[in-house]
Amino acid sequence: MTTAAAPLTPGGGRTLRSALRRFAESAVTPLELDDVLDVFHPLRAGAELRGRIVQVLPETDESVTIVLKPGRDWAGHVPGQYVRVGVDVEGVRLWRTYSLTHGPRPDGCISITVKAIPGGVVSNHLVHRARKGQMLQLAQAEGEFVLPQPLPRKLLLVTGGSGITPVIGMLRNLHSKAVAPATDIVLVHVNASESAAIFRGELRALHASGRISLVERFDDTHGVLDVALLAELVPDLDERLTYACGPAGLLDALEQHHADRGLELTTERFRPVVITPADGEGGGTVTLTGSTGGGTEIELDATTPILDAAEQAGVLMPSGCRMGICMACVLPMREGAVRDLRNGALTVAVPGETGPQGVPIQTCISTAAGACSIDH
């Protein structure tokens, strides 16, 4: 054992620790020490970042707030930021991003609010099947959609649907402080209907206590919001710094509107990338982005396996049985869609929604279904 002989230099503590760790690893190989510790304490420091659901609070019929106890390595966040969440849906790990709906909380928990979108695999799963005690995978908070410091004197927040989620985090944070902020805040909150409006009780309470001015717009009673009318809803629009989050249509219109008036606007868009796989007839272009492929682009018809085409293009590819059983040819797809030549099943990789390392695919039985990039 080398631990006793570890030098006690200024870095000595770390050396001793890493020596102890090496010793422990030698007792559990081929597992890593973390695999063993994960059995007992998955939220410890040094573990892969995860969070345990401690509370599931219904917001509307189709939305819930999920409160999570994050792992010890959670580095904190600024209200308005989002977090990537890995959820096992039907046994398959899928990743989505959700805004954090609280400022930093005294209990160290974080929360996301999820609205079930029609056909949304992950959102529907979280809204209807998330239960206390379940574990979710997490990444550290990210995002530039945060309020400037110091705060401007006057602020306009425009949100559509679940676009309220980063904003509620900002508001809760501002109003949880001992000294209320001096900023004059107007929130234009757009929703399809009153019953679909998340956080409406809390927002109305903030309005009633004079902390914000809330302007609610419901598509079913007021009609879809025409941004040209914004100046009527908010007379001092030109004096305000605007932050907006919501569906692409609303944000596009708002960007045009603000650009025309010469106003500054900060937006947050959900689902920046949409992958539409080609139909069964169409192949696609495969780009090999790693050091071996060196950016090689390969045109594929709908019947040639990626492996064959890449080899014909002169790229040295990992390969094995060439019939889909040995997994020697597996490479990560970062973005795009491929079709399994055996049964036509599609596999789609959307950056930010499918694991940090992409989706591993078998190149010998997959062909491109539209453009896709593979790391090799």
Place this chain on the structure above:
Amino acid sequence: MTTITRKPENPTAHLTPEDIEQIGIELDAIRQDVIDSRGESDAAYIRRIVNIQRRLELASRATLLVSVFPPAWVAGTVGLSVAKILENMEIGHNVMHGQWDWMRDPKIHSTTWEWDNASTAEGWKHSHNEVHHTYTNIVGKDNDLGYGIMRVDEDQRWHPMYLGQPLWNFINACFFEYGIAAYDLELGKNLSMPKEKRSETFKRNAKNTLRKIRKQATKDYVVNPALALPTGSFLPTLAANFTANLVRNVWSHSVIMCGHFPEGVETFEKKSIPENETRGEWYLRQMLGSANISGSKLMHLMTGNLSHQIEHHLFPDLPSNRYAEVAPKVKALFEKYGLNYHEAPLPQQVASAWHKVVRLSLPNGWLETTTPANAPQQLALLWTMATGDRRTRRAAQARLEQLARRQRTEVAAAA
């Protein structure tokens, strides 16, 4: 056994090429059913097994810290043996097949898994997933048939050296993990060529395997016994680890031998496999080249569901917990097409496989023609064959075969 194309009655002779393609279509449909219904409960299953295995291994190793007390030694050794078997068979083997890749969990994935065995995951995936599962039971291509050291077919010329094969097979069973590591490396072939001619790939793989073996041995025979030093349990712990590895080796060797080696499982000639074997033809070869072990749920678990060897060979990438439900459908398909679904309890399959090992260690026809009455003459003949030159052997072999033929005719006439 004799390769299927050299048999007097080929068990696939009644199948038309259209039948064979239809078999492929029907098996694809069975596979698709499982893929379509794969989900949360399957994911929960493998996570539960991994969790149980890790807790069992840790608890067993903790118990062994005081293994100077005999009850602790027994409990710890049994637990560790079971844990190692689960890790290798139901978890490691199946994860490395990519059976759980669909979960997209990087912790349970064929590209990241390393198992508690002397052979490296990389080497195993090549020799097992790729070579064995693609070229199943093709004599000369599939090293799982006798691991390159045994006579597995009547058509292989007998040599006195083969008399030792029951002994080698036994030794191979005891140290099976090293046997696997050696055949992953194609050690025999590589060691017999001059050093400078060995490929870079071989050198790299050999280095990785040696490193793996060193780490494995350090864990089992140095670190864990050392941890038990304070209670004076160094030697008992060492013995427990050795025993657990031995149990795991013999068990996995037996299960694997049952998969392809019992009497009646077909083998194939290299030249009889078409250049572009169709999916249907490949399926058919898997159907005939594998044998199942019947038994309880516990038996299936402890064999890593390799008791469903036929289903595993047809669908190596389907989750192992689903083979049981697929089996009746596969069996019905065998019946529909008049094929033999080879299935028997473990002791029977092990005995059958060993019978074949012994039978083929002897010259063709020797075992068949030997009775208690003629045993002395037969032994003398064997002695002559074992010590004589090639011509003597050929003459004696001809006499044996004549005897065997005559015996068969007599039996047929009596019946």
